[in-house]
Amino acid sequence: xxxxxxxxxxxxxxxxxxxxxxxxxxxxxxxxxxxxxxxxxxxxxxxxxxxxxxxxxxxxxxxxxxxxxxxxxxxxxxxxxxxxxxxxxxxxxxxxxxxxxxxxxxxxxxxxxxxxxxxxxxxxxxxxxxxxxxxxxxxxxxxxxxxxxxxxx
Amino acid sequence: xxxxxxxxxxxxxxxxxxxxxxxxxxxxxxxxxxxxxxxxxxxxxxxxxxxxxxxxxxxxxxxxxxxxxxxxxxxxxxxxxxxxxxxxxxxxxxxxxxxxxxxxxxxxxxxxxxxxxxxxxxxxxxxxxxxxxxxxxxxxxxxxxxxxxxxxxxxxxxxxxxxxxxxxxxxxxxxxxxxxxxxxxxxxxxxxxxxxxxxxxxxxxxxxxxxxxxxxxxxxxxxxxxxxxxxxxxxxxxxxxxxxxxxxxxxxxxxxxxxxxxxxxxxxxxxxxxxxxxxxxxxxxxxxxxxxxxxxxxxxxxxxxxxxxxxxxxxxxxxxxxxxxxxxxxxxxxxxxxxxxxxxxxxxxxxxxxxxxxxxxxxxxxxxxxxxxxxxxxxxxxxxxxxxxxxxxxxxxxx
Amino acid sequence: xxxxxxxxxxxxxxxxxxxxxxxxxxxxxxxxxxxxxxxxxxxxxxxxxxxxxxxxxxxxxxxxxxxxxxxxxxxxxxxxxxxxxxxxxxxxxxxxxxxxxxxxxxxxxxxxxxxxxxxxxxxxxxxxxxxxxxxxxxxxxxxxxxxxxxxxxxxxxxxxxxxxxxxxxxxxxxxxxxxxxxxxxxxxxxxxxxxxxxxxxxxxxxxxxxxxxxxxxxxxxxxxxxxxxxxxxxxxxxxxxxxxxxxxxxxxxxxxxxxxxxxxxxxxxxxxxxxxxxx
Numbered sequence: 001x002x003x004x005x006x007x008x009x010x011x012x013x014x015x016x017x018x019x020x021x022x023x024x025x026x027x028x029x030x031x032x033x034x035x036x037x038x039x040x041x042x043x044x045x046x047x048x049x050x051x052x053x054x055x056x057x058x059x060x061x062x063x064x065x066x067x068x069x070x071x072x073x074x075x076x077x078x079x080x081x082x083x084x085x086x087x088x089x090x091x092x093x094x095x096x097x098x099x100x101x102x103x104x105x106x107x108x109x110x111x112x113x114x115x116x117x118x119x120x121x122x123x124x125x126x127x128x129x130x131x132x133x134x135x136x137x138x139x140x141x142x143x144x145x146x147x148x149x150x151x152x153x
Numbered sequence: 154x155x156x157x158x159x160x161x162x163x164x165x166x167x168x169x170x171x172x173x174x175x176x177x178x179x180x181x182x183x184x185x186x187x188x189x190x191x192x193x194x195x196x197x198x199x200x201x202x203x204x205x206x207x208x209x210x211x212x213x214x215x216x217x218x219x220x221x222x223x224x225x226x227x228x229x230x231x232x233x234x235x236x237x238x239x240x241x242x243x244x245x246x247x248x249x250x251x252x253x254x255x256x257x258x259x260x261x262x263x264x265x266x267x268x269x270x271x272x273x274x275x276x277x278x279x280x281x282x283x284x285x286x287x288x289x290x291x292x293x294x295x296x297x298x299x300x301x302x303x304x305x306x307x308x309x310x311x312x313x314x315x316x317x318x319x320x321x322x323x324x325x326x327x328x329x330x331x332x333x334x335x336x337x338x339x340x341x342x343x344x345x346x347x348x349x350x351x352x353x354x355x356x357x358x359x360x361x362x363x364x365x366x367x368x369x370x371x372x373x374x375x376x377x378x379x380x381x382x383x384x385x386x387x388x389x390x391x392x393x394x395x396x397x398x399x400x401x402x403x404x405x406x407x408x409x410x411x412x413x414x415x416x417x418x419x420x421x422x423x424x425x426x427x428x429x430x431x432x433x434x435x436x437x438x439x440x441x442x443x444x445x446x447x448x449x450x451x452x453x454x455x456x457x458x459x460x461x462x463x464x465x466x467x468x469x470x471x472x473x474x475x476x477x478x479x480x481x482x483x484x485x486x487x488x489x490x491x492x493x494x495x496x497x498x499x500x501x502x503x504x505x506x507x508x509x510x511x512x513x514x515x516x517x518x519x520x521x522x523x524x525x526x527x528x529x530x531x532x533x534x535x536x537x538x539x540x541x542x543x544x545x546x547x548x549x550x551x552x
Numbered sequence: 553x554x555x556x557x558x559x560x561x562x563x564x565x566x567x568x569x570x571x572x573x574x575x576x577x578x579x580x581x582x583x584x585x586x587x588x589x590x591x592x593x594x595x596x597x598x599x600x601x602x603x604x605x606x607x608x609x610x611x612x613x614x615x616x617x618x619x620x621x622x623x624x625x626x627x628x629x630x631x632x633x634x635x636x637x638x639x640x641x642x643x644x645x646x647x648x649x650x651x652x653x654x655x656x657x658x659x660x661x662x663x664x665x666x667x668x669x670x671x672x673x674x675x676x677x678x679x680x681x682x683x684x685x686x687x688x689x690x691x692x693x694x695x696x697x698x699x700x701x702x703x704x705x706x707x708x709x710x711x712x713x714x715x716x717x718x719x720x721x722x723x724x725x726x727x728x729x730x731x732x733x734x735x736x737x738x739x740x741x742x743x744x745x746x747x748x749x750x751x752x753x754x755x756x757x758x759x760x761x762x763x764x765x766x767x768x769x770x771x772x773x774x775x776x777x778x779x780x781x782x783x784x785x786x787x788x789x790x791x792x793x794x795x796x797x798x799x800x801x802x803x804x805x806x807x808x809x810x811x812x813x814x815x816x817x818x819x820x821x822x823x824x825x826x827x828x829x830x831x
Contacts, residue, residue, distance in 0.1 A: 148764045251561050437799070440802075
């Protein structure tokens with residue numbers, strides 16, 4: 001447990017989090033790894049965990065029948081994958097696929113949700129951090145939408 | 154009359170006959186004299202052969218969006234101020250062929266054009282216009298480049314300035330420190346004194362060339378009383394300008410009030426017709442147009458006056474940067490009163506008032522500036538969304 | 553710089569020695585001056601006005617090696633009327649050149665610093681001469697990093713050159729695209745996402761930014777967050793240009809003539825003019 005706590009504490013996502021909260025989170029943590037090309041989740045799957053990427057690269061994709069899969073973002077070491085576990089209906093909104101061998105810490109979303117309801121301080125800390133992720137993702141998506149390198153830049 | 158030798162800055166007296174001779178001597182030395190004439194109910198700049206071509210006895214009444222001429226009842230040659238033309242008509246022609254090109258077997262060839270502007274004598278240049286010409290000299294010769302077409306035409310020009318004895322309804326040269334008295338940049342400067350039983354010109358010598366021309370016409374030494382009379386008329390003119398503008402803090406219009414909500418108000422009604430840029434003696438922007446013949450055998454490049462009040466002016470791939478009337482008006486005004494100062498060391502505006510007269514909706518640059526400035530005081534500084542720049546003290550160009 | 557006696561309005565026909573298609577809308581021209589003309593010399597960051605006979609003239613950054621005076625290299629993206637027509641050029645065609653104009657990235661002053669080049673889209677083309685220059689005097693600079701963001705993988709230019717440069721141990725290159733098909737193995741995300749990866753030392757880094765204004769705007773924000781100060785960032789601006797030498801007035805941003813006071817600006821000196829609506 002101690003080792004997991006240490007890894008969590010060092011991950012940029014949990015920077016500054018109080019150690020007792022880290023302990024709680026660590027109790028929901030497991031180590032996971034994916035091989036290159038392995039699907040991590042599909043859109044519509046139950047969102048019951050989120051990943052802290054330690055090493056590797058994951059592609060977040062949208063699938064359309066005519067165009068196939070389009071990668072809209074890659075996340076790597078030091079970043080977080082998956083925020084749908086925090087917001088109802090707790091279903092994945094995108095696909096995720098490991099592009100190369102990826103190691104991560106998986107955190108049990110369902111359990112964390114219950115603990116967050118019980119301890120609002122934990123809830124607030126998680127929400128603060130995940131809102132940031134969503135905001136960053138939104139901003140990046142807007143920029144990508146604007147197609148700034150395109151003809152009508 | 155005793156002829157006495159003239160030096161630069163000397164003042165002599167010309168009777169009207171002497172003035173007649175002036176035109177003849179200029180012609181003798183190969184100058185094409187251009188100056189004020191009446192055409193289409195306005196005083197424009199055009200070729201002059203004799204003093205009778207001038208608008209003798211005419212005066213103009215100017216106000217925001219209005220201009221009309223009427224007989225003054227007095228025989229003065231220069232009893233009016235400015236019309237819609239300025240000397241950029243000759244120094245910076247509105248439509249100029251830069252070069253031609255022709256298609257060849259393996260590409261194309263540029264045929265350079267010999268730009269041989271006529272040797273002009275500008276007759277009737279006002280003090281504000283001397284400042285405008287001086288600004289053009291700065292625009293077209295920088296530390297890195299010069300425009301050879303402008304330069305070659307400019308150095309041939311002989312300037313006979315005329316001091317304004319009757320200030321115009323939209324004039325504010327006194328505020329801009331550019332007039333009404335001509336202080337530099339002329340070969341000869343004339344002050345017309347006309348009244349009961351007298352009509353003469355005080356001619357101030359401005360250059361060696363001026364001496365050369367004057368030495369061939371009839372003049373006499375100016376009496377002190379005559380000089381004082383002329384001086385008095387000019388001082389009176391300075392005190393009766395149609396408009397005024399406090400220039401002490403004009404830079405803040407751009408640097409501190411760029412996003413001020415009052416711009417919507419001052420630009421309200423602006424049609425972006427561009428009249429102001431056409432009549433403004435300091436507007437220098439031009440467009441470069443490439444074209445080719447239908448068969449592709451020949452191509453040419455022309456230079457034409459352009460205006461910042463068009464959609465094309467600020468077009469960059471994908472869109473127009475300044476599309477609204479407000480942004481275009483703001484660009485023009487801040488260039489004249491604020492940023493021009495940073496670029497050239499003097500205001501872009503010389504206070505001639507043409508833009509006020511010839512604006513079809515009567516927008517007044519002095520009023521617009523005052524409206525924006527009214528919001529800038531020490532309490533308000535930094536409260537608006539400002540464009541904080543390197544605010545230097547506004548230097549007034551000392552002539 | 554002293555007043556040049558060259559007539560800056562005269563365009564000089566140059567021969568297209570080589571035409572390389574980079575992508576579906578981007579191409580590189582290698583031009584040589586007519587016989588008897590002196591070698592072309594320029595500084596990284598400058599541009600030429602390129603004239604397509606009978607069609608028009610456009611300002612295009614020079615993207616070759618400043619040390620190689622035997623040819624003039626321009627990488628062009630077809631954005632408008634003239635550049636789209638230029639795509640039909642081939643070897644042995646002729647293009648008119650006026651220039652070079654503008655100021656340059658003052659890299660000769662950057663010795664001893666870590667250099668971060670942030671390129672967005674075709675913005676990589678005006679930065680390539682910087683890289684050539686630095687690599688020719690590599691020992692004078694600290695860490696050198698290139699961040700390059702493009703629309704999609706098919707829009708990436710200089711691919712083989714970048715792949716070759718990637719092999720060097722004294723240069724780090726990070727590439728990202730805004731979106732990609734599933735076969736892409738690289739990063740996907742806006743170019744600012746590369747900044748944390750570059751692990752810059754803000755105290756010793758000079759950043760050179762080139763790309764669409766929006767890209768530069770967000771890159772400046774991210775770099776500022778990393779601790780890079782305004783006087784350590786340089787940008788390259790673009791505006792409508794007709795003369796290229798400060799006479800026609802079109803390229804003005806406030807008091808600055810982009811063709812003459814720029815296109816390279818120290819961000820600290822341009823900050824009050826940057827990203828102001830309808831300036």
